[in-house]
Amino acid sequence: MKIAIVASLLASASAFSIKQAAQGAATIGAAAVIASQPVFAADVAAGEQVFNANCAACHAGGQNVIMPEKTLEKEALEQYLAGGRNEKAVxxxxxxxxxxxxxxxxxxxxxEIANVAAYVISSSEAGWE
Structure with missing residues (x-):
């Protein structure tokens, strides 16, 4: 299939330079690779459930009962979380x-961990209740 796409692009090279056709083929190839990869969308609502069952004992309302300055609030995550305030770091x-x-x-x-991370980032953005 990729060969047919590349051939089609090269056949229309009269309208495009060879460089533009090669760039188009690379884009199509990259899109095919990306499309074949599984996509995991984090679920904030599911993350809230996992958080409440596993994290809320120490982090209820985005707080921290062990180290009070290291909360899950936006500013504290930006300051203390290795890697900054983002889902990957959480x-x-x-x-x-x-x-x-x-x-x-x-x-x-x-x-479940990805869902918790999405919930923490979402809640820090909205302001913990």
Whole structure:
């Protein structure tokens, strides 16, 4: 299929330069690779459930009962979270733990951790209630 697409692009090279056709083929090839990869969209509502069952004992309302300055609020996440305030950094923290926080990798599935990360980032953006 890719060969047919590339051939089609090259056949229309009269309208495009060879460089433009090659760039188009590369774009199509990259799109095919991306389309074949599974996409996991984090579920904030599911993350809230996992958070309430596993994290709220120490982090109720986005707070931190062990280290009060290291909350889950936007400013604290930006300041204290290794990697900054983003889902990838939260996933790393939840998976591996740090200091008094235990590691949840192995206890929670990867999708549950991703959902928690989405919930934490979403809640920090909206302001914890």
């Amino acid at each position: 996933i790393s923290q939840v998976t591996n733990g740090k200091n008094a926080m235990p590691a949840f990798g192995g206890r929670l599935a990867d999708d």
